[in-house]
Amino acid sequence: QVHLVESGGGLVQAGGSLRLSCAASGRTFSSYAMGWFRRAPGKEREFVAAISWSGISTDYANSVKGRFTISRDNAKNTVYLQMNSLKPEDTAVYYCATSKYAPLVVTQYDYIYWGQGTQVTVSS
Numbered sequence: 514q515v516h517l518v519e520s521g522g523g524l525v526q527a528g529g530s531l532r533l534s535c536a537a538s539g540r541t542f543s544s545y546a547m548g549w550f551r552r553a554p555g556k557e558r559e560f561v562a563a564i565s566w567s568g569i570s571t572d573y574a575n576s577v578k579g580r581f582t583i584s585r586d587n588a589k590n591t592v593y594l595q596m597n598s599l600k601p602e603d604t605a606v607y608y609c610a611t612s613k614y615a616p617l618v619v620t621q622y623d624y625i626y627w628g629q630g631t632q633v634t635v636s637s
Contacts, residue, residue: 515539515626519609522631525599529635533594535609535628543587546612548624549594551605551633558621561607562594566615577603599635606630 521533533549548563562573562583571583582595592609610624618624 515611517609517611517626517628519607519628519631522607522633524634524636527599527601527635527637529599530597531633533607533631535592537590537611540611542590544615546614546617547585547592548610548612549583549607550610550621551607553605560619560621563617563619564592565617570617572617572619601635601637604633604635606632
């Protein structure tokens with residue numbers, strides 16, 4: 514059984530920063546790509562960022578490019594999302610997920626295990 518637990522969400526003012534963490538267990542973490550997705554109120558879940566198994570390749574949604582950074586520590590079975598210059602439109606529940614594949618993928622249907630999510634609220 515794969516278990517993903519997100520943490521680090523909270524309430525922050527616009528322009529502030531948060532760092533999300535996702536701890537994984539139950540699978541060979543270092544063999545698979547990881548991703549972050551989010552669901553804003555009344556909207557569909559959307560891609561935020563992804564990282565390949567090695568951490569060498571990353572990709573971002575245009576809306577967060579230049580502000581968010583995804584990274585991973587395979588020794589700690591943890592993936593991170595550093596979020597800077599936060600905007601009210603970043604308010605959402607953020608989910609981490611583990612892919613079927615080692616190389617980076619951005620389509621949520623290629624992710625097979627999901628965490629419960631952590632709330633991020635950005636006030637204006």
